[in-house]
Amino acid sequence: MNSSQFVLASRPIGLPSSQNFRLEKISLGDLKENEVLLKSWYVSVDPYMRGRMNSVKSYAASFEVDEPIKGAIVAKVIESKSKSVLAGDIVVGMLPWATYAIEKVENLRKIDIQKVPPGYYLGVLGMPGITAYFGMMEICKPQKGDTVVISGAAGAVGIVAGQIAKIHGCRVIGIAGSDEKCKLLKEQFGFDETINYKTSKSIRKEIAALCPESVDAYFDNVGGEITEAVVANLDFHARIALCGQISQYNNSKPALGYSILPHLLTRSVMLQGFIVSNYSERFGEAITHLTKWLNDGKLKYTETIIEGFDKLPEAFIGLFSGKNQGKMLIKTE
Numbered sequence: 148m149n150s151s152q153f154v155l156a157s158r159p160i161g162l163p164s165s166q167n168f169r170l171e172k173i174s175l176g177d178l179k180e181n182e183v184l185l186k187s188w189y190v191s192v193d194p195y196m197r198g199r200m201n202s203v204k205s206y207a208a209s210f211e212v213d214e215p216i217k218g219a220i221v222a223k224v225i226e227s228k229s230k231s232v233l234a235g236d237i238v239v240g241m242l243p244w245a246t247y248a249i250e251k252v253e254n255l256r257k258i259d260i261q262k263v264p265p266g267y268y269l270g271v272l273g274m275p276g277i278t279a280y281f282g283m284m285e286i287c288k289p290q291k292g293d294t295v296v297i298s299g300a301a302g303a304v305g306i307v308a309g310q311i312a313k314i315h316g317c318r319v320i321g322i323a324g325s326d327e328k329c330k331l332l333k334e335q336f337g338f339d340e341t342i343n344y345k346t347s348k349s350i351r352k353e354i355a356a357l358c359p360e361s362v363d364a365y366f367d368n369v370g371g372e373i374t375e376a377v378v379a380n381l382d383f384h385a386r387i388a389l390c391g392q393i394s395q396y397n398n399s400k401p402a403l404g405y406s407i408l409p410h411l412l413t414r415s416v417m418l419q420g421f422i423v424s425n426y427s428e429r430f431g432e433a434i435t436h437l438t439k440w441l442n443d444g445k446l447k448y449t450e451t452i453i454e455g456f457d458k459l460p461e462a463f464i465g466l467f468s469g470k471n472q473g474k475m476l477i478k479t480e
Contacts, residue, residue, distance in 0.1 A: 148175045152245035155210045159200055162397045168460040175249055178228045185222035185248050190477040191269040192463040194393045206422045215243035221265045239268045270303050270474030271448040278423040279307035280433040282388035286419045287364035291316030294358050296377050299368030301328035303474040308366045310446050313337050324469040350376035369394045378407040389420035449473035
């Protein structure tokens with residue numbers, strides 16, 4: 148069986164380009180016991196992958212140059228040498244960016260696509276949704292009447308985080324990068340107010356106007372100037388879930404902004420950085436709640452789906468200019 152795969156051709160400096168990826172043809176071997184042959188169906192691209200392209204120690208191992216890039220993928224089982232996972236099953240796992248792959252069944256999870264679209268297992272019922280759940284519930288700790296601000300609000304994590312806050316009776320302000328996204332957040336996902344950071348003359352002043360009693364919790368996906376603006380408006384004993392810093396991922400050297408620490412100190416603010424794998428033993432809890440909210444109509448979701456396996460690098464690079472609404476996915480067929 149022949150397959151095509153994307154490998155990391157070189158480590159990016161700044162914003163990745165198509166030159167950092169290379170498409171290769173490979174030949175797959177024979178199946179061994181408890182292995183399956185998979186055909187990729189939906190492939191996830193995620194901002195955290197940018198960090199894995201660097202040769203630095205982090206919470207996830209670096210991608211190696213000339214080796215396949217790996218990420219979350221929904222795949223169809225084409226052939227099986229397992230009694231638990233059969234041909235025709237749909238599975239999700241951390242797999243190479245390849246049209247076909249061979250994988251051990253213990254690294255895969257069977258999924259049911261009768262009630263929800265397959266891509267949801269890479270989004271609201273996958274890593275982004277689970278991230279939103281624990282960041283909001285464990286760190287932001289939403290209470291009825293709280294004012295909660297979400298940056299990167301129209302992304303795969305932000306959309307879910309904001310709706311979880313709404314489910315718990317909070318007033319939610321979303322920060323996004325276009326009028327279209329801001330409209331979507333209010334009309335489809337129930338956000339109370341939005342700020343378009345690309346057209347705002349002063350994000351800090353807009354937050355102050357929208358949050359006259361200050362901000363109780365901040366779910367941070369972006370960092371940089373937006374976070375500085377939110378922090379200036381935090382209330383005493385506010386909570387910050389430090390989930391992502393997408394505005395900083397392509398910097399070749401650290402950005403120097405004004406220090407937020409005095410604000411955190413004088414207002415007794417709790418800031419906690421977290422990685423979703425910190426809660427790996429509780430993933431089932433998150434999926435149970437997210438599934439119930441979906442089924443009850445309390446939680447809605449959206450996806451940006453690009454057709455064509457060859458579009459993977461383009462879709463990944465598009466994350467950093469905000470080309471996605473909700474989860475960015477590649478559909479291979």
